[in-house]
Amino acid sequence: MLPLLILRFLTSAIGQSTETSSYPPKEFMTSMADRMELLLLDRELISNLVLYAEKLQEKVDVLQRCAKAMRIPLETSKGKEEYLSNPLHSFQLIRHMHEDWRHLEKFMRQPVGQALAEHSERLLTLYRNTRHVPVSWELMPFLPEEFNQICRSSHQNKPSRLHCRYNTTTTPFLRLAPLRMEELSLDPYIVVYHNVLSDAEIAEVERVTEPLLKRSVVFDGKENKMSTSKKRTALGAWLPDYNMEVSGWPVIQRIFRRIHDMTGLIINDHQTMQLIKYGYGGHYDIHFDYFNASIPSIHAMGDRIATVLFYSCPAGYTS
Structure with a gap:
């Protein structure tokens, strides 16, 4: 039901960007249905943010595993000339510099969650293009000073x-x-x-x-x-x-x-x-x-x- 309602909101917003006269403006301050659309949009943005964070965490996990694997031979070689004199160990160090770091640098430069960020931007653009009912001072209720004092807990x-x-x-x-x-x-x-x-x-x-x-x-x-x-x-x-x-x-x-x-x-x-x-x-x-x-x-x-x-x-x- 949630994706269906989100789709209905987005479809409505797209239609307003092209034919604003065919859809009534949204009354986010007084209409429960219009506020529900905002709630659903907010949930979609939050879900998108969670997915983006998960993608970032996956990349962090990969980099941490690589760093741990590359740190093991480096810590083993401390103060041990016989370790460095072994051709197999020397080959491993040379391979790190020649191949492994080049691939890691390429992996580190890859953007993460680009599609998710663009999706959030599209959702916010649709909301900005949605016509809102302007709230004029005439429509706003008059609150006497006694009411404001109670709200400020000054009573x-x-x-x-x-x-x-x-x-x-x-x-x-x-x-x-x-x-x-x-x-x-x-x-x-x-x-x-x-x-x-x-x-x-x-x-x-x-x-x-x-x-x-x-x-x-x-x-x-x-x-x-x-x-x-x-x-x-x-x-x-x-x-x-x-x-x-x-x-x-x-x-x-x-x-x-x-x-x-x-x-x-x-x-x-x-x-x-x-x-x-x-x-x-x-x-x-x-x-x-x-x-x-x-x-x-x-x-x-x-x-x-x-x-x-x-x-x-x-x-x-x-x-």
């Missing part, structure tokens, strides 16, 4: 009576399996639970959710509807989803039970959670999680009163 919590402890009181189940809880703030109340999800659970959620991912939307208060926005550049899916694999339901139910254990809130059967995958440069502007708006779902289910985030780093997912 400092004020000293207070914060503790780290094992939570055994929120639900009766935590008496048997307490959770590691770290308090970050008392007002507003913010805590971090460590090692809540296992690696196997994270992998299972990502596996069943990957086919459901699509461009995330935000609520537009003026239009009173959900729509895409440059304020949020990510892919997302709501869970549980009746289109996902049946095998994924148990892990989703376990996560909801864990949310109940952490918060003590009642999680009903209609509760959903959102999985978000941030790509290159993906972000979400500063926002409130509650709506505080007159929309039918708020009247039916109520507004949001708490936020629970799971970070499945380093994959770039949040739930």
Whole structure:
């Protein structure tokens, strides 16, 4: 499958170099499919580099074996005139100078991996000839200074009576399996639970959710509807989803039970959670999680009163 996809990318790039109007420009910043082509191209270049290194190593191995074989008689002859007086040994030294070194010099001058280097150059040329969608300043999201300070880790919590402890009181189940809880703030109340999800659970959620991912939307208060926005550049899916694999339901139910254990809130059967995958440069502007708006779902289910985030780093997912 990998060579086939690489071929499709190269064919597309060749076509663009001759008829740029017949192919749309690549959106490497926003399109997952276009970024996948870059990933495949990068893999091809890395494979080519590995082959080039192997060719160099093969030449180094040959030269080391030759040097070792030629060094043996030289070391044996040290301080021994009878060794040099032997015509067979003298002939070997003369042969080295007359024949062996001439062939070795020719071998050392031979280029290594020339075809591989040219192949890498062709791949990079095809990428440079691929039309890219220009990213103008109008399309780039505006990030307030508060957001930049958080990203630079310049936000400092004020000293207070914060503790780290094992939570055994929120639900009766935590008496048997307490959770590691770290308090970050008392007002507003913010805590971090460590090692809540296992690696196997994270992998299972990502596996069943990957086919459901699509461009995330935000609520537009003026239009009173959900729509895409440059304020949020990510892919997302709501869970549980009746289109996902049946095998994924148990892990989703376990996560909801864990949310109940952490918060003590009642999680009903209609509760959903959102999985978000941030790509290159993906972000979400500063926002409130509650709506505080007159929309039918708020009247039916109520507004949001708490936020629970799971970070499945380093994959770039949040739930």
